[in-house]
Amino acid sequence: MIFRILLLAFMVAACGGSQGNVGTTAVGNAPQAATPVEPMAIVPIFDADSAYSFVAAQVAFGPRVPGSKGHAACGNYLVSKLQSYGAVVLTQDVTLKAYNGDLLPSRNVIAQFNPEQANRILLCAHWDTRPWADSDPDPANHYKPLPGANDGGSGVGVLLEVARQLSQVPARVGVDIVLFDAEDYGLHEKDSHLWDKNRHSWALGSQYWSMNPHRRAYNARYGILLDIVGAPDSRFCYEGYSAHFAGDIIAKVWKKAHEWGYSKYFVNEEGGAVTDDHYYVNRVLGIPCIDIINCDPDSPNGFGAHHHTMQDNMDWIDTETLKAVGQTVLAVIYNEK
Numbered sequence: 001m002i003f004r005i006l007l008l009a010f011m012v013a014a015c016g017g018s019q020g021n022v023g024t025t026a027v028g029n030a031p032q033a034a035t036p037v038e039p040m041a042i043v044p045i046f047d048a049d050s051a052y053s054f055v056a057a058q059v060a061f062g063p064r065v066p067g068s069k070g071h072a073a074c075g076n077y078l079v080s081k082l083q084s085y086g087a088v089v090l091t092q093d094v095t096l097k098a099y100n101g102d103l104l105p106s107r108n109v110i111a112q113f114n115p116e117q118a119n120r121i122l123l124c125a126h127w128d129t130r131p132w133a134d135s136d137p138d139p140a141n142h143y144k145p146l147p148g149a150n151d152g153g154s155g156v157g158v159l160l161e162v163a164r165q166l167s168q169v170p171a172r173v174g175v176d177i178v179l180f181d182a183e184d185y186g187l188h189e190k191d192s193h194l195w196d197k198n199r200h201s202w203a204l205g206s207q208y209w210s211m212n213p214h215r216r217a218y219n220a221r222y223g224i225l226l227d228i229v230g231a232p233d234s235r236f237c238y239e240g241y242s243a244h245f246a247g248d249i250i251a252k253v254w255k256k257a258h259e260w261g262y263s264k265y266f267v268n269e270e271g272g273a274v275t276d277d278h279y280y281v282n283r284v285l286g287i288p289c290i291d292i293i294n295c296d297p298d299s300p301n302g303f304g305a306h307h308h309t310m311q312d313n314m315d316w317i318d319t320e321t322l323k324a325v326g327q328t329v330l331a332v333i334y335n336e337k
Contacts, residue, residue: 041172043334044165046326048319054081055149055157055230055317058127063145064152065131066096066104066182075107078127078179081160085167087111087177090214098185099201106181108205110214113166117174121333122223122287123162125155126183126205126277134189135301135308142189147313150294150306152184154230154317158326165330172337176220180205180277189308199275206277210284222249223289224332225278229325231304232318236266236325237295240273246288253290256331262324271295272302292325 057077062070075091082089092108109127129148133141159177166175186202187195200207229236238250257266271293278289296304306312 041335041337042169043331044169046165046323046330047161048323048326050164051157051161051322051326052317052319053157054160055153055322056314058153058156059147059149059314062147063131064127064129064148065145066106066128066185068145071128074127075109075181078109078156078160082109082111082163082177085111085163087113087163087167088115092209092212092214094208096182096204096208098182098204099187099198102185104182104185104204106205106208108181108209109179110209111163111177111179112174113163113176114170114174119336120174120176120220121171121336122176122178122220122281122289123159123226123329123333124178124180124206124223124277124281124289125152125159125226126180126203127152127156128181128184128205129153130184130308132188133308133310133312136310138310141310144310146308146310148184149313150230150304150316151228151308151312154228154322155226157317158226158229158322158329161326162329162333169334171333173221173333175333178209178214180209183277202275203277203280206280207284210280213285218285220287221336222246223278223281223287224249224253224329225276225281225289225291225293226325226329227276227291228294228303228307229292230317230321231294231306232316232321234265234294234304234318234321234324235269235296236292237269237271239271239276239291239293239295241276241279241282242290243270244273245282246290249288249290253292253328253332256335257324257328260327260331262328265321265324266328269295 061074064071090110133146182204278291281289
């Protein structure tokens, strides 16, 4: 019912319906201006099929491991696609060093919408893929790069569709979409006993960006990170670091999700803390940033049975889940002013 009401409001506003104009009322003989009515925010309808096609386009390049041909080609695709939506696009091309000594030619992609606006919201995801399927049930796959449809592709696919919508219906605030590289080159499962010395081996691209933002003294009111957001029947809990650094942003986002009928996905439960890209945005830049990430306590690693396996392919991408996440993000940012 909420969806139908909001959709109707969108259609009325788009067709030139009531705009909440200031009128006058008479009190005795003295006409007075009525209190202005705030116009309802126009929230675009998220196209989940379009987002799905963006995920599929990334997967078609093959694994997007830094240094591979698929990685280079996909990076160019992301830049071109965001430019086609009218964003001011910048890249950070840098060689990052992995925990095992590998040198990673990396590229953070930053798309700025309404760049002159000081009031800004940060949206982010990582676009690289895991070089090793080290959680695969078959040990023969433990050093093979995985397809990365959900882990990598899904968050980026949602944000590309958000960018497409921003190009058609501008938001009232500035929006920065940052696609981080080299997130998934962290500690191999066989080296898990070395965790204490390598806890920062993940999220290399966001670590670099947080220490070297694309704008001097960059700031945003808050950030939303999308990671592993495409699997059927996903459950998004309150991720631990998100709750610690940005509890009010969790409340804002989850409230909008429930208003739009997505409480099945955005559950009011605490989840574990994940060292993800948002951790460094919070710690280094001080921008309150949350992580919308699948929470599956019944799976071996907490993220789903396909996570870091060769099964992370398009079979694990569900348009209903993409819709729930994407529509929630749109509802949040288009209601900001």
